[in-house]
Amino acid sequence: MTPLMSDITVNGETITAALIASEAQNHPAPRSKPGMPWMAAARALAFRALLLQKARSMGLVPEPRQVAEGQYETDEEALIRQVLDVALDPAEPSQQDLRAAYEAAPDRWRAxxxxxxxxxxxxxxxxxxxxxxxxxxxxxxxxxxxxxxxxxxxxxxxxxxxxxxxxxxxxxxxxxxxxxxxxxxxxxxxxxxxxxxxxxxxxxxxxxxxxxxxxxEGAILPFEAVAPRIREMLEKAAWARAGREFMAELAREAEVTGITLVAA
Incomplete structure (x- = not known):
């Protein structure tokens, strides 16, 4: 079993125990599982390192965007977004996909x-x-x-x-x-x-x-009225699936010590 409170490495890049401990404060800590925040923080930092390494290998230059009034992405946040923009290209849902999602749970689309x-x-x-x-x-x-x-x-x-x-x-x-x-x-x-x-x-x-x-109780809305909402829902789901698959692929190809990123 990998011990907690130790450094980890991702393709030779060290992520220190001190940095993991600092990040762990941003993750929930169930009483029955005191080690969960540490593991979650370590994985989050490891995947962040993988994305930034990928950005460097792709020769990307950070182009920060404004995320709120007077607030911009950091260079690292911009690089991670840019990597995902390039790497993820999920298929657009078809009209048949939209119709199937509507008919599978019509009660979901009530007024x-x-x-x-x-x-x-x-x-x-x-x-x-x-x-x-x-x-x-x-x-x-x-x-x-x-x-x-x-x-x-x-x-x-x-x-x-x-x-x-x-x-x-x-x-x-x-x-x-x-x-x-x-x-x-x-x-x-x-x-x-x-x-x-x-x-x-x-x-x-x-x-x-x-x-x-x-x-x-609101009436079930017609398909035409909710099709844009269904499309947005399916697009977000497809993007999330593509993101998980991309991150799993990066993890499989990486040399990582101190933590397991991909289940055996």
């Missing part, structure tokens, strides 16, 4: 679902355990009152909600898919129309008591 909902918000900053406990007590008391008299929702929203919608009795108006955070929208998809959540719902904004007034 947005429409919702009419109301909520009562008890704000909590992420990670603030004391505030969460306080909000849970307050939300529980309001929810208990709603369970006795659901018709009191608007009054309770005006009295307790920290959202500006309180002035409208908690009503959020008409929402479409994507208007709310995923954890909130998941509840909107699961609630029966006219019902109130049996427990407060935690999102990044705090605890919510949610009432769903109406839901209208």
């Amino acid at each position: 947005p679902t429409l919702y009419e909902a109301a909520h009562i918000l008890f704000p909590v900053r992420p990670g603030d355990g004391a505030a969460l406990a306080t909000a849970s007590t307050a939300a529980g008391a309001v929810l208990a009152e709603l369970q006795r008299d659901p018709r009191g929702f608007e009054r309770l929203a005006r009295e307790h909600s920290a959202c500006s919608s309180r002035d409208n009795g908690g009503r959020l108006g008409q929402l479409i898919s994507g208007d709310t955070v995923p954890e909130f929208e998941t509840v909107l998809d699961e609630l029966a129309e006219g019902s109130i959540t049996p427990e407060p719902v935690l999102t990044r904004y705090g605890l919510h008591i949610i009432r769903l007034d109406a839901r209208a």
Whole structure:
């Protein structure tokens, strides 16, 4: 087994343990697998070295592009992009490919679902355990009152909600898919129309008591309307496959010590 915390080499080029340790800070560290960030960092740096070596062998000169206002690629980032631009040439998806992707999962191409909902918000900053406990007590008391008299929702929203919608009795108006955070929208998809959540719902904004007034699932869109989106999806998938194959080929042809880049 290759030991952690050691230098690796890629075609004779050394990548030091110190550099790998620095890069490892950018990779997740599951408690059960403390060595995972190190291995991920080592592989990332090894593949970066392979791409830059390939750029040099191709005689490429860096041509940095602007990636944001006042921000440009580094020379190394530009070289890696240029290598991939030259090396990757996946086939364009055909009209038949587009049609097959559409027919394989037509539900994927629906118009947005429409919702009419109301909520009562008890704000909590992420990670603030004391505030969460306080909000849970307050939300529980309001929810208990709603369970006795659901018709009191608007009054309770005006009295307790920290959202500006309180002035409208908690009503959020008409929402479409994507208007709310995923954890909130998941509840909107699961609630029966006219019902109130049996427990407060935690999102990044705090605890919510949610009432769903109406839901209208979007119709499946015609193929012609979504063909450009399907083409973009297939092009991205093809580019990703081509990239993986190209990197695997570089790894197979390389002399690497200290880490395994290609499975046996």
